[in-house]
Amino acid sequence: MPQSGHSPARKPGPNPSGVHFLASHRVAENLISACSPGPADLVVDFGAGFGAITAPLARTGARVIAVERDPAFVRKLSKRVSEHPNVRVVAADARSFPLPRKDFLVVASIPYSISTALLRRLLTPKMTTLRRAALIVEWGFAKRLTASVPRNRELAWWAARFDLVLERRIPARCFRPAPTVDSAQLTIRRRAGLGRGAERALQALLETAYRAPGRSVRAAVTERTGRKPHRALTSCGIDPAAPAGSVQPRQWAALAISLNSQASTR
Numbered sequence: 001m002p003q004s005g006h007s008p009a010r011k012p013g014p015n016p017s018g019v020h021f022l023a024s025h026r027v028a029e030n031l032i033s034a035c036s037p038g039p040a041d042l043v044v045d046f047g048a049g050f051g052a053i054t055a056p057l058a059r060t061g062a063r064v065i066a067v068e069r070d071p072a073f074v075r076k077l078s079k080r081v082s083e084h085p086n087v088r089v090v091a092a093d094a095r096s097f098p099l100p101r102k103d104f105l106v107v108a109s110i111p112y113s114i115s116t117a118l119l120r121r122l123l124t125p126k127m128t129t130l131r132r133a134a135l136i137v138e139w140g141f142a143k144r145l146t147a148s149v150p151r152n153r154e155l156a157w158w159a160a161r162f163d164l165v166l167e168r169r170i171p172a173r174c175f176r177p178a179p180t181v182d183s184a185q186l187t188i189r190r191r192a193g194l195g196r197g198a199e200r201a202l203q204a205l206l207e208t209a210y211r212a213p214g215r216s217v218r219a220a221v222t223e224r225t226g227r228k229p230h231r232a233l234t235s236c237g238i239d240p241a242a243p244a245g246s247v248q249p250r251q252w253a254a255l256a257i258s259l260n261s262q263a264s265t266r
C-alpha cells in the first residue's frame, strides 16, 4: 500500500521517494497470522520491497512468491532471503504477473497506486483461485470496500463473493517514512456455499439491481427471474420494498444461493 507515486525513472536507494516501508514487526505478524500460512500453502506478496513481509513469511515454511517491480529492491530482497529455498523473488509488475492457477493466499502491503487494479485482478474473475488475503491498504480505500452497502456493482460483486473485513487501523507512524494518511489491515475470505450456479445467479441479480439501484429489490428480482420473489427475499432478511442498491452483500449472496437451489430443484 503506502506509496504516493512511483516514477519508473527514479533512482533506487535506501529510501526512494514516495515509497513507505513497513517498519513494525507487530503489524507484519498480525497480517501474516490473519492467513496462518503453513508449509502446504502458496503465498504471494505483491510489492515486496525489502521484505518487511516476505522475510517473516519465509519463516512460516509456506511457499512464497515475492513480486517486486524495482530491480534494485529485487536484488536486495533476493540476497536477504537467499537462505530460504521456499521463497522465489520475481521481478514483475503486480498488475500483469500471472496469478497462480491453484489455491493461493496473498499477504502484502500493496502500493496505493495499484490497489484497485490489483483487487480487480484478485476478486473480479469468476474462476479466481484466491482463498484468502490479508492486505495493508489505504484507510479510506478499506472503508469504501467494507461499507455495509456497496456504492456500485463492482464492489457489490466483490463483497458478495468474499467476506471483506476491516480488521484494524494502522497508524502512519508504522511506516518509514510516514505517509500522510493512515492505513488499514483488510482481510478477504471467500464465502462458502457460492458454487458456479449461484455465482451466475448473483452476477445476473447485480446487473439488474445496479442498473436502477433506486428501484425496489422486488421489482429488480422479478424482472430478472420472472417470478414473485417475496418469500425468497424475506427469508434472506431483505425487505422487498427496499431500494435494490441498499441490499447488503451477504444478503445478495444468500439470495443467489436460494434462487439457484430453487431453480435446480424445479
Ligand SMILES: C[S@@+](CC[C@H](N)C(=O)[O-])C[C@H]1O[C@@H](n2cnc3c(N)ncnc32)[C@H](O)[C@@H]1O
Pocket (backbone or CB within 6 Å): 001, 002, 003, 006, 019, 020, 021, 022, 023, 046, 047, 048, 049, 050, 051, 052, 053, 067, 068, 069, 070, 073, 092, 093, 094, 095, 108, 109, 110, 111, 114
Ligand atoms: C509500499 S512499498 C511496500 C514494501 C514492503 N512490502 C513493505 O511493506 O515494506 C511498495 C512496494 O511495491 C513496489 N511496487 C510498486 N508498484 C509495483 C507494481 N506495479 N508491481 C510490483 N511492485 C510494485 C515498490 O517498488 C515498493 O517496493
